[in-house]
Amino acid sequence: MKIKSLHIKHNILLAPMAGITDLSCRLLMRPFGIGLAFTEMVSANGLVLGGDATKGLLASEPADRPLGIQLFGENPVTLAEACRQVETQGELIDLNIGCPVKKVVRSGAGSALMQTPKRVAQILAAMRRATTLPLTVKIRSGWDSSSINFLEIAHIAEQEGVDAITLHPRTRSQGFSGKADWSHIGELKRRATIPVIGSGDIFDAEDAQRMLKETGCDAVMIGRGCYGNPWLAKNILALQQGASALTPSVDDRREVALRHIAIFLRYNSERKTVLDMRKHLCWYAKGLAGAAQFRVHINQASSIDEMRSLILHFFQHAAMATTEDP
Numbered sequence: 001m002k003i004k005s006l007h008i009k010h011n012i013l014l015a016p017m018a019g020i021t022d023l024s025c026r027l028l029m030r031p032f033g034i035g036l037a038f039t040e041m042v043s044a045n046g047l048v049l050g051g052d053a054t055k056g057l058l059a060s061e062p063a064d065r066p067l068g069i070q071l072f073g074e075n076p077v078t079l080a081e082a083c084r085q086v087e088t089q090g091e092l093i094d095l096n097i098g099c100p101v102k103k104v105v106r107s108g109a110g111s112a113l114m115q116t117p118k119r120v121a122q123i124l125a126a127m128r129r130a131t132t133l134p135l136t137v138k139i140r141s142g143w144d145s146s147s148i149n150f151l152e153i154a155h156i157a158e159q160e161g162v163d164a165i166t167l168h169p170r171t172r173s174q175g176f177s178g179k180a181d182w183s184h185i186g187e188l189k190r191r192a193t194i195p196v197i198g199s200g201d202i203f204d205a206e207d208a209q210r211m212l213k214e215t216g217c218d219a220v221m222i223g224r225g226c227y228g229n230p231w232l233a234k235n236i237l238a239l240q241q242g243a244s245a246l247t248p249s250v251d252d253r254r255e256v257a258l259r260h261i262a263i264f265l266r267y268n269s270e271r272k273t274v275l276d277m278r279k280h281l282c283w284y285a286k287g288l289a290g291a292a293q294f295r296v297h298i299n300q301a302s303s304i305d306e307m308r309s310l311i312l313h314f315f316q317h318a319a320m321a322t323t324e325d326p
């Protein structure tokens with residue numbers, strides 16, 4: 001797949017997910033077959049004001065490429081300046097037009113932009129002038145069910161020189177409830193002259209195959225389906241190549257859980273690692289015998305050593321339970 005000048009090896013993209021897809025998560029996921037990953041959403045205002053926390057979201061390294069930098073904001077001048085600042089730190093810039101979070105929407109950014117098409121045009125024109133990198137947008141279907149306007153926003157994006165468009169076909173009012181309406185992705189693909197990336201409700205490899213087939217989209221973006229399951233990308237690739245999807249063994253899960261901790265610890269303090277890894281470790285354990293109790297213990301763990309021994313103990317017993325009681 002190609003987005004402007006950028007060649008992407010696999011048409012499986014890792015969704016930007018605030019609080020989840022940090023550098024360590026991306027590094028863990030990439031070897032499984034991710035063609036392009038994105039930073040968590042980065043505030044253009046925060047960047048221009050020079051905030052350290054905001055800049056920290058841009059952390060990357062050679063193994064974490066190609067990388068899309070996702071910006072959010074509402075001001076064309078600020079977003080253009082942010083583009084100039086990040087130009088050397090990734091291979092692509094994406095504008096967030098989908099975030100439903102109240103604080104973001106109140107400022108006129110994220111999915112609030114679905115309601116202000118003229119502002120979208122001004123912003124994209126300014127960003128386009130500011131960068132030669134491939135420029136993409138990530139949008140929702142509309143603000144609510146009575147204002148479905150993804151085709152209008154996509155048309156504006158094309159006119160302003162955007163190189164690809166991602167659609168998460170839910171409205172802002174839906175948040176993450178209900179089902180993503182993939183028919184919108186199909187409709188967009190039929191109208192668009194630039195690559196279309198489909199996002200929403202891909203939880204297994206068959207879902208990805210179905211989205212590609214039903215909508216004709218050029219690539220799929222995987223989000224929550226990766227929780228505790230980096231094998232999702234590998235399985236999508238396997239199906240594409242005519243092989244079958246594989247279920248990771250308990251040993252695979254233990255190994256990835258330990259690797260995730262080790263990668264996270266490279267960039268973060270022990271305290272932050274203990275707190276941030278909790279959710280990931282609970283996801284790795286999901287569905288295995290004793291997972292509920294493991295969750296309680298992992299959420300009380302206060303050191304990495306403690307976490308590691310809980311993991312070793314839990315997965316060893318889960319493996320025995322699986323063998324005895326398939």
Ligand SMILES: Cc1cc2nc3c(=O)[nH]c(=O)nc-3n(C[C@H](O)[C@H](O)[C@H](O)COP(=O)(O)O)c2cc1C
Nearest residue numbers: 015016017018040041168199200201202222223224
């Ligand atoms: C915890 C979380 C954080 C997210 N953060 C972002 C974000 O920073 N930028 C963005 O464009 N979308 C964000 N999203 C939306 C996802 O990128 C994706 O479009 C959405 O979750 C639908 O895909 P899925 O059903 O595969 O999860 C986020 C979603 C979740 C669940």
